[in-house]
Amino acid sequence: MLELHVSPTGDDSAPGTPEEPFATLDRARRAAREATGEVTVHLGAGTHVLTAPLALDPADRRITFQARGYGTADQEAVVISGGREISGWQVRDGVWRAEVGDLDTRQLHADGRRVERAGIDGIPGNASRTPTGYVTDSRAPLAWQPGVEFVHRGVYPWTEARCGVAAVAPDGDSTAITMRQPAFGWALELYRSAWDGELMDGPGLPTRVENDLAFLTEPGTFVLDRSRPGQHVLHYLPRPDEDPQRTRVVAPVLEALLRATGARDISFRGLAFADATWLRPGGDRGFLHYHGNAFYDGGGVEVVVVEDRSWVTVPSDTKPVPAAVVLDDAAGIRFEGCRFTRLGATGLSTAGGSDITVRGCDFDALGSAGISISGSREVLVEDNLVRQIGLEHSGSPGISLAGTTGCTVAHNHVTDVPHCGIVAGPASGTRIVRNLVTKTMGALADGGGVYLSGPQGDSHDSGATVSGNLIEDTRTPYNFGLYTDYGASWVTVEDNVVVRADSTAVLHVSPPLENVRYRNNFWDADPLGSDAVPDGVTFEDNTTITDEDELRAATAHIRDRAGRIR
Numbered sequence: 001m002l003e004l005h006v007s008p009t010g011d012d013s014a015p016g017t018p019e020e021p022f023a024t025l026d027r028a029r030r031a032a033r034e035a036t037g038e039v040t041v042h043l044g045a046g047t048h049v050l051t052a053p054l055a056l057d058p059a060d061r062r063i064t065f066q067a068r069g070y071g072t073a074d075q076e077a078v079v080i081s082g083g084r085e086i087s088g089w090q091v092r093d094g095v096w097r098a099e100v101g102d103l104d105t106r107q108l109h110a111d112g113r114r115v116e117r118a119g120i121d122g123i124p125g126n127a128s129r130t131p132t133g134y135v136t137d138s139r140a141p142l143a144w145q146p147g148v149e150f151v152h153r154g155v156y157p158w159t160e161a162r163c164g165v166a167a168v169a170p171d172g173d174s175t176a177i178t179m180r181q182p183a184f185g186w187a188l189e190l191y192r193s194a195w196d197g198e199l200m201d202g203p204g205l206p207t208r209v210e211n212d213l214a215f216l217t218e219p220g221t222f223v224l225d226r227s228r229p230g231q232h233v234l235h236y237l238p239r240p241d242e243d244p245q246r247t248r249v250v251a252p253v254l255e256a257l258l259r260a261t262g263a264r265d266i267s268f269r270g271l272a273f274a275d276a277t278w279l280r281p282g283g284d285r286g287f288l289h290y291h292g293n294a295f296y297d298g299g300g301v302e303v304v305v306v307e308d309r310s311w312v313t314v315p316s317d318t319k320p321v322p323a324a325v326v327l328d329d330a331a332g333i334r335f336e337g338c339r340f341t342r343l344g345a346t347g348l349s350t351a352g353g354s355d356i357t358v359r360g361c362d363f364d365a366l367g368s369a370g371i372s373i374s375g376s377r378e379v380l381v382e383d384n385l386v387r388q389i390g391l392e393h394s395g396s397p398g399i400s401l402a403g404t405t406g407c408t409v410a411h412n413h414v415t416d417v418p419h420c421g422i423v424a425g426p427a428s429g430t431r432i433v434r435n436l437v438t439k440t441m442g443a444l445a446d447g448g449g450v451y452l453s454g455p456q457g458d459s460h461d462s463g464a465t466v467s468g469n470l471i472e473d474t475r476t477p478y479n480f481g482l483y484t485d486y487g488a489s490w491v492t493v494e495d496n497v498v499v500r501a502d503s504t505a506v507l508h509v510s511p512p513l514e515n516v517r518y519r520n521n522f523w524d525a526d527p528l529g530s531d532a533v534p535d536g537v538t539f540e541d542n543t544t545i546t547d548e549d550e551l552r553a554a555t556a557h558i559r560d561r562a563g564r565i566r
Helices: 025-033 183-190 548-554
Strands: 002-006 039-043 046-049 054-056 061-067 078-081 083-086 090-092 095-101 108-110 113-117 127-130 133-136 149-153 160-171 174-179 192-195 198-201 208-210 221-225 232-237 249-252 258-261 264-269 272-276 287-289 294-296 301-307 310-315 323-328 331-336 339-343 346-351 354-359 362-366 371-374 377-382 385-387 399-402 408-410 413-415 422-424 431-433 436-440 448-455 464-467 470-474 480-494 497-501 503-505 514-519 537-540
Touching: 002 025, 025 039, 025 054, 025 061, 083 272, 108 232, 133 160, 160 183, 183 192, 183 287, 183 310, 249 272, 249 339, 272 323, 323 339, 339 346, 346 362, 371 377, 436 448, 448 464, 448 470, 448 497, 470 480, 480 497, 497 503, 497 548
Parallel strands: 002 039, 039 061, 046 078, 054 258, 061 264, 078 272, 113 221, 258 323, 264 331, 272 339, 323 346, 331 354, 339 362, 346 371, 354 377, 362 385, 371 399, 377 408, 385 413, 399 422, 408 431, 413 436, 422 448, 431 464, 436 470, 448 480, 464 480, 470 497, 480 503, 480 514, 514 537
Antiparallel strands: 083 249, 090 095, 095 232, 108 113, 108 249, 127 133, 133 174, 149 160, 149 208, 160 174, 160 287, 192 198, 192 310, 221 232, 287 294, 301 310
């Protein structure tokens, strides 16, 4: 087996030995291609800064990229970064200011801590919507710089959208705010519904407005001034313990760190993937989230009738939120003991491919979802910690599956997320077993700790199994700890524990459930509909215990086996 070495202080003209390591991962990848047999690439301690994503393709096979000393007491701390360190700060009135050229980013981190984009709650003054944007009696928006963005949290209860401001101008005694197109026009078409006769016609007033110097009032926030093309200026209001000479401030620059397309038998062990952004939401097309890890990118909408007097518009097609680490039609890929952090969108995604394992990894400080699996076969997501995700896109799930076959999500701990913990759309042979799911639904509504929708197979043998999970503290109103929704079928929900949810589960949904079995579950309140179980549901041997201590004692055998293996 060939062993190659890479160091941030190395030299790509060196031989790649421990004494004379390469400087870049791409140089090691090229050397590995020339070898026959297995190759291990040892990454030395420090931050390996990428100038472009590491690209793997079918010519890349049987390679392991790992931290030097992986699995030993001497394992080195390795970061693969798509960021740029900011220097040359000038300080005025407590605000740090740096000229950054054409740098464009939506995130910033100071000594590894996330820095929020400066913002305010809603449009100043008395505002209302117009066909092209908004109008307000406040003059404050007239001073806004280019790059201001509106956030619409809860435009649907499960949805958060982002649209940019195109122009602001006087309009008599008022101020007219024109929104960027086509994003705003799409939003008017997409977000329409009627519930019990009450009509919602497009997005209302924004819940938050971001990225203007006037908003820079809270320590630990930043603004990127792009009013002069190619001469952008970064403004940062530091926290009290930070110093411009000592604090390391990093702006993510790359949108992807790794793309493996058609690659085979590649492993990544003990590496941290960090510092990536996602610029799409700030462009003309905005970010029109719909559900889960998907957003609308044009192409029409459809009307779905939910009940006699209720309907909702849904997109004819959606796109997945991209990830910093992307597997496309890859096979035999392994991530073990890695960390995905400080990323502007999703941590890790797959599209197609098979035989993929994500084990013992940490996902945190992410703008969107933790792990997104789409159209893949035989994926194992096991023993991971997913927390503090969806920091910019609140509809994001911790772990999501869609169109998959034979995938297993087991022994993970998903916590502190703004919407659903684990999501499975239409799929086949899904197993969601022995996970610990806590503190979900932190920002938006109409979701659950574990959420399934649509057909899950064509029999109970090929269907979904949700078993042995502990689901605690499903927050915000209108949620369900265990949520089988929207025509879910061929699902077995058994031996789970649900406590402190708005509702433990729901049996009556539209379209109705078919061939769904709820059995041997424990919870602290009866599910909605359990007093009149619908025809498509089998509901048997479930136990409701309202006393928390009694419930804990009765479910110790499930609790002890749920969550990340310790």
